[in-house]
Amino acid sequence: LTTGRELRGVAVAGLPEIGEGDRLGELIAACCRPGEGDVLVISHKAVSKAEGRLVELASVQPRAEARRLASEQGRDPAMVELVLAESAELLRAERGVLICRTHHGFVCANAGVDCSNVPAGTAALLPRDPDASARRIRSELAKVAQTRPGVVIADSFGRAWRLGQSEVAIGCAGLLAIDDWRGREDAGGRELAATEVAIADEAAAAADLVRSKTSGEPAVLLSGLERFVQSDDGAGAAALLRPVSEDLFR
Amino acid sequence: LTTGRELRGVAVAGLPEIGEGDRLGELIAACCRPGEGDVLVISHKAVSKAEGRLVELASVQPRAEARRLASEQGRDPAMVELVLAESAELLRAERGVLICRTHHGFVCANAGVDCSNVPAGTAALLPRDPDASARRIRSELAKVAQTRPGVVIADSFGRAWRLGQSEVAIGCAGLLAIDDWRGREDAGGRELAATEVAIADEAAAAADLVRSKTSGEPAVLLSGLERFVQSDDGAGAAALLRPVSEDLFR
Numbered sequence: 415l416t417t418g419r420e421l422r423g424v425a426v427a428g429l430p431e432i433g434e435g436d437r438l439g440e441l442i443a444a445c446c447r448p449g450e451g452d453v454l455v456i457s458h459k460a461v462s463k464a465e466g467r468l469v470e471l472a473s474v475q476p477r478a479e480a481r482r483l484a485s486e487q488g489r490d491p492a493m494v495e496l497v498l499a500e501s502a503e504l505l506r507a508e509r510g511v512l513i514c515r516t517h518h519g520f521v522c523a524n525a526g527v528d529c530s531n532v533p534a535g536t537a538a539l540l541p542r543d544p545d546a547s548a549r550r551i552r553s554e555l556a557k558v559a560q561t562r563p564g565v566v567i568a569d570s571f572g573r574a575w576r577l578g579q580s581e582v583a584i585g586c587a588g589l590l591a592i593d594d595w596r597g598r599e600d601a602g603g604r605e606l607a608a609t610e611v612a613i614a615d616e617a618a619a620a621a622d623l624v625r626s627k628t629s630g631e632p633a634v635l636l637s638g639l640e641r642f643v644q645s646d647d648g649a650g651a652a653a654l655l656r657p658v659s660e661d662l663f664r
Numbered sequence: 665l666t667t668g669r670e671l672r673g674v675a676v677a678g679l680p681e682i683g684e685g686d687r688l689g690e691l692i693a694a695c696c697r698p699g700e701g702d703v704l705v706i707s708h709k710a711v712s713k714a715e716g717r718l719v720e721l722a723s724v725q726p727r728a729e730a731r732r733l734a735s736e737q738g739r740d741p742a743m744v745e746l747v748l749a750e751s752a753e754l755l756r757a758e759r760g761v762l763i764c765r766t767h768h769g770f771v772c773a774n775a776g777v778d779c780s781n782v783p784a785g786t787a788a789l790l791p792r793d794p795d796a797s798a799r800r801i802r803s804e805l806a807k808v809a810q811t812r813p814g815v816v817i818a819d820s821f822g823r824a825w826r827l828g829q830s831e832v833a834i835g836c837a838g839l840l841a842i843d844d845w846r847g848r849e850d851a852g853g854r855e856l857a858a859t860e861v862a863i864a865d866e867a868a869a870a871a872d873l874v875r876s877k878t879s880g881e882p883a884v885l886l887s888g889l890e891r892f893v894q895s896d897d898g899a900g901a902a903a904l905l906r907p908v909s910e911d912l913f914r
Binding site: 423530574576578591615622653 | 671675765
């Protein structure tokens with residue numbers, strides 16, 4: 415016995431290795447047939463590759479601040495230089511861990527700069543504007559597939575008080591990022607006090623359960639989220655950023 | 665074109681309203697047929713109700729500290745008394761928000777004390793030992809259903825730097841809470857530096873996408889996670905707690 419509502423997630427198979435200049439939306443539409451109301455969750459690494467956001471570490475000239483911090487934290491100076499360049503603010507530097515607020519406003523380790531699943535000697539930076547990337551991919555998908563699924567761009571973030579990483583949405587288009595239940599009533603007719611569900615983050619997390627870190631499957635198709643998919647691109651994952659003025663843990 | 669791997673989530677329908685003393689595992693097994701390798705994600709509220717963790721606010725005697733804090737933060741003194749009693753430590757009290765470390769070690773708002781979806785005038789406390797609750801529910805399920813699915817007990821947590829809440833695992837049994845990729849290699853044969861995937865939290869988040877906050881559906885059945893389901897109950901969600909000594913944001 416189950417309700418009619420069902421969530422389904424499958425990895426999109428058959429995508430080629432992504433390179434600079436690739437139109438990800440077109441490549442994905444050639445490999446799957448997203449239905450109206452589906453959501454495509456794409457690993458940010460694929461987006462960064464398509465957007466040419468890979469940097470050769472040997473080409474990086476670390477400034478004095480990066481060299482000092484790298485030495486203090488036991489890190490590679492070129493990597494630290496990239497992290498600082500991507501950061502609006504360095505929040506913590508301890509035990510080799512750099513927690514940053516990126517120029518986009520994300521608080522995460524290493525400002526999202528990452529050396530996994532990229533060619534040796536290179537590092538991937540986050541897309542410059544992941545919401546714009548999601549909108550562009552959605553529009554490419556719409557052209558080829560004749561449908562406008564929601565698009566989420568996902569990255570793995572650690573958590574301040576929990577071990578392990580969970581995928582979150584760093585960009586999205588056409589998916590309600592937050593489902594706001596405030597002011598609505600619970601099953602007993604009492605007002606729900608503070609219930610804003612981070613739908614886009616939960617979609618990113620669900621998609622991560624389908625992929626493997628080494629499977630080379632950067633895209634996952636989720637169905638069952640029709641009620642959160644919108645024809646307009648919406649406010650994107652920027653809606654998930656807590657304003658700095660409300661940060662209790664600076 | 666998709667891979668064989670697929671995640672599926674459906675809400676378990678037909679559960680009665682849960683009351684103190686109910687055996688949740690038996691009730692759930694009467695409403696669905698979990699397969700080997702499935703995972704049941706259960707809202708903590710149902711577990712708290714079954715375990716008699718509802719408190720009548722009128723019966724609470726707020727101590728001086730609770731009265732002072734309630735007045736300062738514009739909160740109900742009885743509610744604040746419960747929050748303090750559930751807390752090992754009050755980390756922040758600002759703008760009416762109380763961020764606590766619970767006796768279990770969870771860092772969350774209001775120490776998990778919650779007045780939604782419970783009878784008027786009452787508050788639900790978190791289960792005393794959610795990992796033990798998960799183990800007990802799993803064993804009840806095994807008796808009736810003759811299978812041993814993984815069990816996750818989920819609650820909605822806010823995030824320090826992101827808006828909206830996401831469900832996380834506060835208890836689990838038979839599911840690998842963290843999938844540790846450290847030391848393994850990425851698709852290009854490079855070592856993955858810091859990849860520990862919080863599987864139990866991602867499962868809780870995925871399940872939340874199936875339910876509605878007012879649907880009265882406290883249990884969701886996930887399939888497709890066989891590779892993380894284990895016959896022994898394992899370390900539980902306690903494995904997801906970052907030790908206080910490693911907390912960079914105290």
